[in-house]
Amino acid sequence: MNYGTETVMADVVISQSDDCSVIATITPHRQISLISSNVDCFLESIPNCLSSLLLKTTPVTISEQNNQLKAKLGVAELEVQKLPSDKDIVSVRMYLTNLCPYFSKPNIKKFDINITGQPRVVLSAHKEGATEVGISNIAEVSQIRYSDLENIKNFINSICWLCSFASGRLSAVARMEVLRNEELIYQELTSVDTTLNQGPQVIYDVDDLTQFIEHSYNYYQQIATTYNLNNLINLGILAKHTPYIEVKTLLMCNFLEVLRYNYALNVGCLSGVFRQIRDNNFEWLSGANRGKKASFNEILTRLCDSNSIISGEFSRDFTNIRNEIVHTGNITGSNSLEKIQKYQDLHHFCDRVILALLQWNLVSGHYIPRNCPNNPNPAVLGVNRVAFTNE
Structure with a gap:
């Protein structure tokens, strides 16, 4: 253990808690003075120690100081x-969080994800997923070259973002294990947020989820950076997890702002439709409005219309909702149900934008409308699972 200018030998046990936080319990070999919070502190294994895996140099934050020290780690890499x-050929196991709703039936143990140009992923339920907190699933990829490990990590992380949108719950890789001939040669433990685990689903069941991942992955890769898609997904999940209707609405209006800015900058400006001006605004470069500022409503309408994304669906009502919540902190409505409906209509539109960008209409994939999640037919119980179109 290194802190400040001091180096101390210590026995260290690293563990991952049920909530997926990574904790180190440190027993120094000699008495040490209190470690100031202003001093940088690091842990690392020495070569030829008793452990088969060596901890790479890792910054830690000391949280408790008694005979033993407790430290929090963002990531622990052991090799x-x-x-x-x-x-060399290796296999990879990645432990994912918050996919419980897709494995609620006891007969569903695992399913395969097959994407052209990528190795097959076997996604299975994990025993730690018996509760709503922590690791719920394992994603396994077999027989890859060790040099492809970073690509596999990015591949599974992308699947996690698609699963997050589909499930309404934030899914992430909490643990990774790399095996060579069944020998564990690398392990990575990551502290991840497991609290966003109760959101309403967009994609209904395991079969729909498999189709959604396999169809959407390549489209996700094409647009993720252009539209800042991970942040858009995260805003939607945050909105689903806050109980306050004003905060829900504000988050989804922020979704529209992120969408407006990234579409105008990364699509409109590159295609010669807009030019960026001061304060992250844009002006028209062509047409009847040339030289004029492009409004919030105009940019999002252009996104929908000219790119055939939910053509004509962006409503001035959403602009009015955005103006109300940003300028007054409130949503107008005769009662709370009307305010909730406004938010749900807005969130439903935002979900449909993501589905359209992922070309979910090409396979008539099914989804659950945010503004009508239950089957509208009173004679039929269950969710309102409908085919998606961008018309």
């Missing part, structure tokens, strides 16, 4: 002293 060559 064997002699790493494989790039050509």
Whole structure:
């Protein structure tokens, strides 16, 4: 353990709690003075120690100081002293959080994800997923070259973002294990947020989820950076988890702002439709409005109309809702139900934008409308699972 200019030998036990936070319990070999919160503190394994895996240099935050120290870690990377060559064949297990709703039936144990150009992923339920907190699933990828490990991490992280949108719950990789001939040669433990675990679903069941991931992955790769898609997904999940209707609405209006800005900057400006001006605004470069500022409503209407995304669906009502919540902190409505309906209509539109960008209409994929999640037919119980179109 290194802190300030001091180096101390210590026994260290690293564990991942049920909530997926990563904790180190440190027993120094000699008495040490209190560690100031202003001093940088690091842990690392020494070569030839008793553990088969060595901890790479890791910054820690000391949270308790008694005979033993407790420290919080953002990420802990452990690896064997002699790493494989790039050509060596390995298998990867990644432990995912918050996918419980898709494995609620006891007969569903695992399913395969097959995406052209990517290795097959086997996604299975995990025993730690018996509760709503912590790891719920394992994603396994077999027989890859060690040099492809970083690509596999990015691949599974992308699947997690698609699952997050589909489930309404924030899913992430909390733990990764790399095995060579069944020997554990690398382990990565990550502190991730597991509290966003109760949101309403957009995609209904395991079969729909499989189709959604397999169809949407390549489209996700094409647009994720252009539209800042991960942040858009995260805003929707946050909105689903706050109990306050004003905050829900404000978050989804922020969704529209992120969508407006990134579409105008990364699509409109590059195609010669807009030019960026001061204060992150844009003006028209062509047409009857050339030289004039492009309004919030105009940019989002252009997104919908000219790109055939939910053509004509962006409503001035959403602009009015955005103006109300931003300028007054409130939503007008004769009662609370009317305010809730306004929010749900707005969130439903935002979900449909993401589905349209992911080309979900090409396969008539099913989804659950946010503004009508229950089957409108009183004679039929269950969710309102409908085919998606962008018309």
